[in-house]
Amino acid sequence: MGTVYEADCPKCSYRGEFHIGSGLFALQLHRHLRFFDEKEQEEIQKLETENRIQKFQITNQLSFCKDCGKLREKTVLLVTGADQERYLFGNHCSDCHSELVLYGEQEMGHVLCPGCKKSELKFSEAGHWD
């Protein structure tokens, strides 16, 4: 089950809501392919066809695009290959394709407000999602 977080800026009117973590369908890779761009989908399917996926993890992470200035939730896929190599998918902005800054749940206390860029956001748990 994932967690819904509300973000609040103490300095301006910025408010946000983010679905973070993993939902119920996180074990079904195919249901999530649409979250990735075409090139990534091809790479993921290639890894699968060649039986090179040892395990994988699908999670929503808080992401920030330095180019667009947008703070959003992003579905990210981390694959551990049969060769123990790790592959990360979904870590690029869906608008401008720049590499995103991804925040783990422990790092969410240090996220700068995308509105005023002066204060760190305050996150509070607002519920769960699946």
Ligand SMILES: [Zn+2]
């Ligand atoms: Zn962007």
Ligand SMILES: [Zn+2]
């Ligand atoms: Zn602010």
